[in-house]
Amino acid sequence: MFIKETTQDTSFLKKKSINCNGKLLKLDEPLVMGVLNLTPDSFFDGGKYCSEEKIIEHVLFLIKNGADIIDLGGYSSRPGAIEISYDEEKKRVLPILKLLKKLFPEIVISIDTFRSKIAEDAIKSGASIVNDISAGDLDSKMLELIADLQVPFVAMHMQGTPKTMQEKPNYQNVTIDILNYFDKKINLLNQKGVHDVIIDPGFGFGKTVENNFTLLKNLHCFGWFGLPLLVGLSRKSMITKPLQINSSEALNGTTALNSFALMKGANILRVHDVKEAKETIELYKLMQKS
Numbered sequence: 001m002f003i004k005e006t007t008q009d010t011s012f013l014k015k016k017s018i019n020c021n022g023k024l025l026k027l028d029e030p031l032v033m034g035v036l037n038l039t040p041d042s043f044f045d046g047g048k049y050c051s052e053e054k055i056i057e058h059v060l061f062l063i064k065n066g067a068d069i070i071d072l073g074g075y076s077s078r079p080g081a082i083e084i085s086y087d088e089e090k091k092r093v094l095p096i097l098k099l100l101k102k103l104f105p106e107i108v109i110s111i112d113t114f115r116s117k118i119a120e121d122a123i124k125s126g127a128s129i130v131n132d133i134s135a136g137d138l139d140s141k142m143l144e145l146i147a148d149l150q151v152p153f154v155a156m157h158m159q160g161t162p163k164t165m166q167e168k169p170n171y172q173n174v175t176i177d178i179l180n181y182f183d184k185k186i187n188l189l190n191q192k193g194v195h196d197v198i199i200d201p202g203f204g205f206g207k208t209v210e211n212n213f214t215l216l217k218n219l220h221c222f223g224w225f226g227l228p229l230l231v232g233l234s235r236k237s238m239i240t241k242p243l244q245i246n247s248s249e250a251l252n253g254t255t256a257l258n259s260f261a262l263m264k265g266a267n268i269l270r271v272h273d274v275k276e277a278k279e280t281i282e283l284y285k286l287m288q289k290s
Contacts, residue, residue: 018228020129032278033268033271034271035271056100059103063107067274070109071270072110074090075113077133079237097109097126101125109127111129113131114138120149123151128152130149133205155200157201178202179221179224198229201222203238231266233257234254238257254272259283
């Protein structure tokens with residue numbers, strides 16, 4: 001149980017690599033996860049990649065610009081998102097996943113889903129990581145599946161569901177509440193035999209703008225778990241609302257917040273704009289060496 005926040009540097013405690021289907025991704029330097037949304041209604045790029053040609057072109061662009069992981073999702077998790085069926089999600093992601101692994105067999109793909117059956121199908125089709133916005137809370141079979149498959153698991157914190165999460169976010173202390181959440185979740189995962197865990201505080205998922213900035217300020221606290229830390233800040237409302245801009249104008253703000261996240265211990269940046277994230281990491285590395 002966490003009773004107070006810490007200012008101590010805990011980066012030395014963190015795991016140094018993750019095993020992605022036999023390929024080790026080293027975490028001695030920050031990684032970039034490039035977003036590939038196969039949804040018509042995602043908040044930034046919904047409907048943008050609606051044909052195989054456009055998808056392949058975008059994946060080539062992500063790889064060329066240095067993406068370490070491609071995060072493939074077919075279920076929009078934007079606030080108020082409409083629920084879709086298992087069959088619809090499967091139809092969106094599995095054929096594309098199989099195509100990408102055929103064309104680019106060396107790429108590491110994470111499947112962005114909270115459904116255990118989609119996760120299972122995706123791993124069997126070539127995905128290496130499961131990225132679950134609910135950390136297993138929305139599907140009671142997810143954690144058992146991860147334990148059985150022994151694949152890296154991105155456990156994200158979300159208050160509520162995508163449909164309800166932004167109605168009335170409520171915390172006694174957002175940092176301590178989420179630290180306590182992960183303390184219990186990680187213990188449960190360890191009990192089930194899952195040890196390749198990546199934690200994600202879930203910026204924008206059941207949090208106010210103020211909650212988000214408090215979490216970013218205290219991001220270093222999550223280093224106590226000794227696990228890789230993923231952050232998804234890309235073009236989110238914690239940027240657009242205070243600056244009174246739309247998501248298409250939020251690249252500069254994304255770069256600024258990614259810089260802060262790196263200084264606070266982030267290991268993986270989940271982004272729409274891979275080139276700019278890689279440049280941010282290169283400059284951060286130079287600062288660390290100076």
